[in-house]
Amino acid sequence: MNDWIQAGTVDELRDQGPKLIKGGIVVFYHEDEVHALDNRCPHLGFPLHMGSLCNGILTCHWHHARFDVCSGGTLDPWADDVPVHELTVQDGVIWVNPLSRNGNQVQLYKDRLRNGIEQNIGLVIAKAIVGLMEAGVPETEIAAIGIEFGVKQRRQGWGSGLTILTAMANILPKLDKQGRILALFQGLLHTARDSAGSGTRFLLDPLPDTTVSEERLTQWYRECIEVRDTRGAERLLLTAMQAGADEMRLFTMMSMAVTDHFYINGGHTLDFHNKAFESLKYVGEEQRKYVLASLVPMLGDASRSEELHSWQSPVNLVQPLTEAFEELSVKGVSSGDVGSCIDDGELLQTLLGDDPLRTVRVLKEALLGGASPVRLAQIAALAAAERVVRFHTQNDFGDWIAVLHTFTHAHAVHEGLIRSSNPWLVRGIFHTAAAIYLDRFLNIPAAPRPAASGAAEEAPQPAELLEILDKQQQVAPAAAWVIRYLRSGGKPEPLFNILGHALLREDAEFHSFQMYEAAVAEYDRWASESGPFAEKACETLILAVTRYLAAHAPTSRERPHTAKIAWRLHRGEKLFEEA
Ligand code: FES
Known part of the structure; x- marks a missing residue:
């Protein structure tokens, strides 16, 4: 008790009203009891000694948040609870512990973060992030709290919020401290918003007999997705996981089903799969099944681009792609470490050209010639980025999203082929190539690439x-x-x-x-x-x-x-x- 703060006598407090003491603590006398609380309103910091205390409720005068003066708990969750301090009275003199009663701060902030996400309250989420970061909790551990919440508490499964959160966790090393706070906040807030009003996802059990081969489970999984049976597919996925399938094999199984149809959901589905698999490195082993099972619901009503008019006319892209896939499956695609048999520049121009049949032929021959699928996917992603660079601002504003979709799909194909060399996944490269072709009018006229002129001796400040x-x-x-x-x-x-x-x-x-x-x-x-x-x-x-x-x-x-x-x-x- 050596470092406890003397707060005067009970009589003084009763006669003179709330008293501010060291450490930003306010002491109240109310209903024959003494209470010590942090004087800053947890909402936006208004001094609580200027509030009013009536019937055990302390009301802040800025936005009228109410607090139980005994526990500090708020009746207005957007304001957060106020820390309270232990005290003792000896011979009429009040002594206050400078440390708040709230105990383990890290656990408190983690609880507040979960609470903020559950209730979708931005300020509570933001304060918990700052508190955890300042307490030295690894930032990816903070992101993981949101991922683990989102995959269980969004009945529709993986969505844009979790995609943003995983993307923001990925880019943390690129940012300074303020940037990292913002990245986590944006990701966690989007996850909270995406889950708000939804319900808990309860997983099915795996099949009781897990002696079915992985190959057969994969085949059944694809068949379920083919007929949009997401319940059957989920059970098969969980069976494969229980049987010990590793990350690469699970990705292969799931992305084969995703690429069985063309550019589904405008490319989002493959991108979401890629992000969910990336998120596995942030969450614990026991969370993996929730993460991967959360991907299945989106396959139930996914749009399939081969059904779209634009993929069938005026140039029929579906038929040559289908024929190319058949030929590749018959002749086989190597995992391809041979990068030298393609000219990067030529392939880039082909992808950006206006002859899709030639593009299909070039890609097919490159793969049959042993070219690396990863390299082809990388060039395709670059071509998709070039579409964004050449996007003319006279286009409809909403068209930015068309070139964006192609680019992020291309990136997902690239990352997917790095993760798994399964030959069926090369179909994603062709889907990207077709989307790049379909985006060609968004580059007509092409926005000029900025000239190299104007270089200064010193780089301008970022x-x-x-x-x-x-x-x-x-x-x-x-x-x-x-x-x-x-x-x-x-x-x-x-x-x-x-x-x-x-x-x-x-x-x-x-x-x-x-x-x-x-x-x-x-x-x-x-x-x-x-x-x-x-x-x-x-x-x-x-x-x-x-x-x-x-x-x-x-x-x-x-x-x-x-x-x-x-x-x-x-x-x-x-x-x-x-x-
Ligand atoms: S600062 Fe107290 S309610 Fe807003």
């Missing part, structure tokens, strides 16, 4: 880009700035950090998160190579993400404002004194 993006429709100026930055020797690391802030300071829409993360991942692959083609590829990816973000900024920036409040509250800043 923060300048944020100023440019404070105004609407700065697609061309932002792209020109980025080229000037790169040509002046600007380093990519600060640029990706500032592009991350350009994304995270906005009330960005789902696709913007996808764009940033996919571009970063594709950039990293090319940056590990040398030579002019790889250098230009890196530039293409930076231009693509810059143009996309510029087209979608600025917004009202409400979400990041909440995260900023949480940070300032944690630092003890006085928000209520501002105009």
Whole structure:
């Protein structure tokens, strides 16, 4: 009790009203009892000694949040509970413990985070993130709390919220501390919103007899998906997991079913599968079944692009693709480590050309010739990024999403082929190629690639880009700035950090998160190579993400404002004194 704080006498407190003591603690006398609480309202920091205390309820005067003065618990969950302090009275003198009664702060913040996600309360989520980060909890562990919640508490299964959260967990190493707070907040808030009003997902049991071969389980799984039977498919997936199928084999099984049809759900389904498998590295072993089973419901009503008019006419893409897949299955596709039998530049131009039958033939022959499927998928992703770079702003604004879908699907195919070399997955490359072809009119006329002119002796400060993006429709100026930055020797690391802030300071829409993360991942692959083609590829990816973000900024920036409040509250800043 040595370091407890003396708070005067009970008589003084009763006569003179609430008393502020060291450590930002307020002491009240009420209904013959003494109470000590943190004086800052947990909502936005208003001094609670200026509130009113009646019938055991302390009411803050800023937004009228109510607190039980004994426990600090709030009747208004958006405000959060206020910490209370233990005290003792000796010979009429009050002594207060400077440490709050709330005990293990890490556990408290974890509970608050779960509570904030359950109740979909942004400020509670933001404050818990800041508290956990400041307590030294690994950031991916914070993300995992949201993933584990989302895969169980969203009846429809994996959705955009979990995709954003996983993407944000992936890009944490690219961001400074403020960026990481924002990334976690955006991801967790989207997960909470996506799950709000939904219900718990209860998993089926695996089949009782698990001696069925993995090959047969895969075949049955594909057959179930074919007829949109998601319950049967879920049971088979869980059976394969119980039988010990590893991550690569499970991905193969599930992505074979996804690529049995063309570019399903506009490419989202494969992208969601890719993200869910990426999320496995953040969650515990016992959560894997919830993560993977959450992917199955979306297959029940997935659109299949071979049924779309645009894939059948005026050029029938379905028939040549189907024939190519048959030929590849008969002749076989190697896992392909032979990168040298294709010319990267030529293939890129072919993919961006307007002869889809030639594209199909070139891809097929490359695969039959032993070309690496991973390399083909990487070039296809680059071609899809080039479509974003050449997207003309005279297009309908909504068309940005068309080129975005193709790019993120292409990225998922690329990552999927790195994860699994199953030859059936090469069908995803052809689906990407067809989508790139169908997007061709969004590049007519093609937006000019910014010229190399204007390089300065010193690279401009990255923060300048944020100023440019404070105004609407700065697609061309932002792209020109980025080229000037790169040509002046600007380093990519600060640029990706500032592009991350350009994304995270906005009330960005789902696709913007996808764009940033996919571009970063594709950039990293090319940056590990040398030579002019790889250098230009890196530039293409930076231009693509810059143009996309510029087209979608600025917004009202409400979400990041909440995260900023949480940070300032944690630092003890006085928000209520501002105009
Ligand atoms: S209710 Fe206390 S600061 Fe808002």
